[in-house]
Every structure is written in C-alpha cells, then in structure tokens.
Amino acid sequence: MRTAEAYRVRIAAKYSHVKALIEKDEQLMMNIIETEEFYTNKWLQFKRESYESHIRDINTLLTASKSLLQEHNNLKFLQKLKIERLGSRLEIGPLLLIKREYTTSHRMETVERLADSLSEAVSRNTERLWANLRAIHLDADTAHPNLDVSSDMLEVCWSKQVTQEDKETEQTQSEYSVLAKEAFSSGCQYWEVAVWEKPYWLIGLSYGPDTKAEQKDTLASGNVLNKAFCYIYHGNGKYLVCNGSEETVLPMGLKIQKLGVWVDLQRGTLSFYDADTLKLLHSFTVDLFGPVYPMFNPCIGLNEQNTQPLVLFNLRSRK
Template sequence: MTEWLEAQRSIVEAQIKEIDAFRGSSKSLLQETNDLRFLQQITSQNLCDPLEFAPIREVNRDLCDPEKLRTVERLVDELSVALSQHFPRMWSYLSSPLLDFKTAHPKLELSQDRKQVYWRRQPFGEGQSPQPYDSHYSVLAQESFTGGQHYWEVIVQDKPFWMIGVTTGSVDKKASLSQSSSSLGVNNTSWCIYHGDGQYLACHDTQEKQLSVGKRVRKLGILANLQKGELSFYDADAMRLLHSFCVQCTEPLYPIFNPCIDMNGVNTQPLTLFWIKDPWDWHTREEKRELTGTI
C-alpha cells in the first residue's frame, strides 16, 4: 500500500505542476488588453479544450472495511499491553541521554554528538599502573531522573572492559569525576554492572555479585522504574534480565558511563548511547553507512 501511495504521489505532483502552469498562463491572459491577441493565445495554447488528467486509482475498499480496521486496532492495542507487561524496551519511554562534557574525566574523550565516550590514547607515566576496572574514569549523562520510568541502551559490542550504571545527584557535577565518583559501584549511592573480559558483576555498596550470562552482551539496556524503586539491567538484544537492584533514594539519578582504560590497544572501543534516527534520514547513503558501522 505504501509503494502504491508513493507512485500515486508522483502522479499527483506532476498534475499539480501542470495545473500551476495553467494558472500562470491564465493570469497572463487576464492581463491581456488586446482582444485579438487574447483569442490567438487561447487558440494556440488549446485552452478552450477541457483538461484531461489520469484518474487516481481508488484504495482497495476491502482494506478499509471498518470491521477489519477495528480488529487490527484491537490487536495492536493488545500487543502493546502484552509487551509493556513483559518487556521494558518500549519506545514510549525510550530515553536517549547526552553525555555531559563538564563531568568527563580528563583522560576520556567524547564525540561531538555526545553519544560516545572513548578512553583517550595517552601513555602512562613511569610508575603508573592503573587497573582496567578503576572507577575514576567516568562521565555522567546531562539529564537526570527523579520519577517515572526511563529506559536507555548502551552499545558495548565486543568491548572487553566497561562499567555502566547510575549514581545519585549527590555527585558534584562541577567537580572532576576523578574525585567525586571514584567509588562507583562500591558505595550506597551508585549501582552498576561491570564487565571484565567475559565476566559480569553487579556492584553496589561494597557488594559484588557475579552474574550468570550465557551469551555475551552487545547492547546493555537499563530500566529505571522509580515508581517501584527498581533498577534493572538487560541484554537489550534478547531482552533478558541480567540483574535488578532495589533503589530507594530521594535525589536525582544520573546515568554514568565508564569505558575503562586501554593499555595495550584492546579496549579502545567506545561506549555508544543508542538512539533512533528520524526515519526520513534512514535512506540517505551517508546515514546508511553510519548505521552499518555504529548500530
């Protein structure tokens, strides 16, 4: 039906151009003061003959049967209800947060669109040997949540080390995260999932719980249901629950991201915030190339 409508739109657009041309010539004729020239132009342009346009095909009335439309509408509503009960990945509250440059650790690099965070490629000084799971190297999202339900996704692909979670508004966004959030996942104001070379840990308040994950997570989904006080992490591709925290706090919650360090060139991949592009941009060659390489 969409393809048929596109074809009909091209026909109608051609007809509109022809009508516009007819209107233009008619206006010029109305301004003609010489009667003889007026009649000559009407004759030469065949304006006395009626215009003939190809008829527009009618939409198949079988597809527009009111009873069938009501049935489809009811099925769509039932499907939406079923999905909302079992899966958090509902576009109605899918969030697409932006990273906050002001809160990024100096050794991190953010993309211009604030959707990706990298480990900045810098050699370590003599005597320095940081661990890949150091929680200093973090960046906050610009927006915070104080109520309702919020869901966002982070593309991790084959990245061997990363930490992703949330932290409360007690973090001073004006201060460097090297000081304010160095305890990510090991205090009572932050919750996160840590991935280290195939192992997954749920971290909060000095407690670590190893998670049983059969298939490697390539896209992590985070659902913050602040009405119920729940924070859940999912394998977003399979919509499989990895772990849920009970979150009871009165301060705003900020998504927080730690790409972890890279020492030997094996952890250079970025953490990428997933977002849905406008559908009218999908068909351009540049956008297709970007989608193929990013999402």
C-alpha cells in the same frame, strides 16, 4: 547494508499482514453490526404486523360485543352469541408475551467485548522497552581528563597514553567515567549503550556532584568522580552486577553487544537487559535518595585494547 534492507522488507511485510488481519476483523465486526441491524428491523416489522393483527382482533371483538349488548331480546341475544362464538376462548396472544421486547444489546455487547479483547491483546504485545527509550547525551564537563567525549556527546573512550601507573590501577576505577547530561528523579526511564566487543566497561547509576563547582573541586582534589552506587561491569567475558556491597556474577556464556538499563524511580528498581534480545540480565531493588545520573566508564585502554568507545544508542527515525 543489504542485510538490514532484507530485514526491513520482511518486517514491513509482517506488519502489513498484521494490519490486514486487524482491518479484516474490523470489517467483520462492522458487517455483524449491520446484519444485526437488518434482522432487528425485520423482527420489529414482524412485531408491528403482529400487534396490528392483535388490535384488529380486539376491535372486532369490541364491535361484536357492543352490538350484542344492545340486543334486548333474550332469544336473539343467545342466537347472536352462538353465531359470533363470543362464548368461546379467543386465540389472542397473551399480553405478557406481547409486552416482551426483543433486544440487540447482547450481540452488540459481544462485538464491543471482542474489540476490547483485541485492543488489550495488541497493547499487551506491543509494550516494548524500546517504546520508553530515552535519548541521553554525555556531559563532557563531568568526564575524567583521560577520557575523550565526541562532539555529538554520544561517544566516550579512553584517550590518554597508558603509563605504568595506569596499568597498576584497577581497571574498574569509577573515576574514569562520565555522566549523562540528563538526571532522572521520577517515572520509568530506559536507555541503551552499544558496548560491542569491548573487553572492559562499567555502566551504572550515580548521584553525581550537585553543582558544576563541586565537579571542578572533585577533579582538582583527585577524589573519586561520578562514583557509581549500582552498576554492571564487564571484564574479559565475565559480567558482574553490583548494588553497594551486594555483588552477583552473571551466568557464563553471555555476549552482550548492547546493554539496556531500566530504572523505575517510584518502585526503586534497576534492571539490566541484553538490549538486542530484550532478555533480563539482573534486577536490583535500590534505595534512591535523589536524582540519578546514567554513568559510563569505558575503562583503561591497555595494550591498544579496549580503545573502542561506549556509544549511546539513541533512536533515529526514518525521514
């Protein structure tokens, strides 16, 4: 597990760097706000001093005007008018300019907009399929008798000794399958299955029997159990996706070790992913008529091949 530990150390270092960048950006924005507040107070102090000077000039003018108006001698009136220069234009700032107010909202709005854009960028780049990874378990009661389901309900494999009749049976027979305990009828659901190097497997969706009694009756009658209406099949290195009668062969060269299945029940879409690379393999638009069950078919283990299990990949957390 040294390789896993090396990855863990490198990835932890990368996230520490990302967190440091975000914290640095946060500190920068807080400093911008604090600096803006400092210079706003400085500007307001300047404006206050300007207003006070303006008021003093007006008071001086009013005092001189009152003194002049009380003078009844015309000659003295003209002399005082000349001395006080009350007839010249006073250099007092226009009232319109005095009424204009400085605002801090533009820079604050810019800071908030930058914080929003960072939040959106982080959210957009951390929308992972893995964030929606559902923990699902196999329902042993729905398993074909020739299948073994593990006690933790996370693995299924072919268990029966293969007969000549089995060899003549098509390996993709969907009755050799098991359903998940969980059925989905709303929202978006995502789950993963480890297929590793199995040469044959089939994974898809089924409507499943409606009741346990129906399941037992189906097994007893020999009818097809857990029939998939939409699935992906792997056989000898080739991948085939099917939706009803619609079939598509995927490009050659694929080598999937873990399969991801995404279903959007509101939009009626089903997508298959290479779960290791999160590369989309294929999407279908499907008609959904009720709750759907994840379905798993490990296929027949021929000639001691294909005996590996299908393993549900449920997220584990570090303690």
